[in-house]
Amino acid sequence: MSPDAEPVNLKAPAADKRRQILDAAICVFARQGFHATRVSDIADEAGVAYGLVYHYFKSKDRVLNELFTERWSLLLAAIDEVDRDNSIPPRSKLERVAGFIIESYRREPDLMKVIIVEVTRAANSFGRTHLPEIRHAYESIARIVAKGQEDGVFRTDIAPIFASMSFYGAIEQLLSGWIFELIPASDADYERAKTMVVEMICDGLEIA
Amino acid sequence: MSPDAEPVNLKAPAADKRRQILDAAICVFARQGFHATRVSDIADEAGVAYGLVYHYFKSKDRVLNELFTERWSLLLAAIDEVDRDNSIPPRSKLERVAGFIIESYRREPDLMKVIIVEVTRAANSFGRTHLPEIRHAYESIARIVAKGQEDGVFRTDIAPIFASMSFYGAIEQLLSGWIFELIPASDADYERAKTMVVEMICDGLEIA
């Protein structure tokens, strides 16, 4: 950018303001929930005029939209990449998927909270629009399971989509538990959870 | 109107109107979601004047409240009853819990949809109030798991609350799948699901 050292934050090169608004939205949505936040809350939090939000986004919905799409596409890409790597056993694939999701939460808890609470688990209101993308994730995970069945590693009497939903549901429930402080959330807990979910799903709770 | 011999339904003995309103709310909340339904929608659906809703309920929230509390207390009671019955192995206990929830959905899909979508999975907005009751369910299930561990039937390296959340999360995710038509929903599917969740949680996905 500019070699000359200038008095910074007015200079925010245009697109930065957009980012500022998105970040503010993450923060405010996480704190108050989507429905309860006014557009002015976002603007205030971003330190920006009310109208500017509408300069960059067509509506309040579009802001949430962008947050979701941005992150969800990363998840889909991650799952697909894991799926394509056939050098590891299916169990490790699930481990990586669980790891990715939990790690996402650890790094950006507010963003993940917003995505889960306002989109993924709000399929009746806002999330409705994104049902196809959400379904896509379930199907990708199901593909991993199916491949495990073909390899003779996973039992075949459980439908892949069913296993996939249960697996993802278990993980999301854990995140919810952390979000709403229903279960303890330390770095150690996150780490333990990663292996525990997979162990439970793959090996089962019962002693063989 | 005719003085006598009239077409009954005016006669609805007072408290029936209350029930009528609740049933209408179930229907409308399920169809449009809580936020998107106006109080007038409930009144219309119930075939009752707008103001009557406020005669029976202090606010729109209270209507949803009542729906949730009514049903959730049944769930809590069912779980506790299962837990107390020590004549059956822990695995059967989980089967009964899963069975109860899935059967509830089969019998009253709209009500369960409302409870899950608007309360249980909406902990950021409306559900916040009910976090204690929701947590209570998790803890009751965790108690079943803990007892299974004491009996040497369940492995002890997975925290009971953790297993509980995963178990419940898996079931709720299945219901969501049915609600949003992400997975097939026939009587056979419900029946299969009941055993599948428990099998997966107890025996695991992997072939031993």
Add this chain to the structure above:
DNA sequence: CAGCCGACTGACTGGTCAGTCAATCACCGC
């Protein structure tokens, strides 16, 4: 310098509802 353009501002409007309330109705006991 003039004139343009995109970033940026915030007062204002239009529509939407939750909740209120004054009035009416149906019934019952006296």
Add this chain to the structure above:
DNA sequence: GCGGTGATTGACTGACCAGTCAGTCGGCTG
């Protein structure tokens, strides 16, 4: 038939807020 009580009605109001828009600012181009 009279007065009281609770059920029932629906027009109305006050608050709230998403989205608009007329206008300012600052930098760049010719």
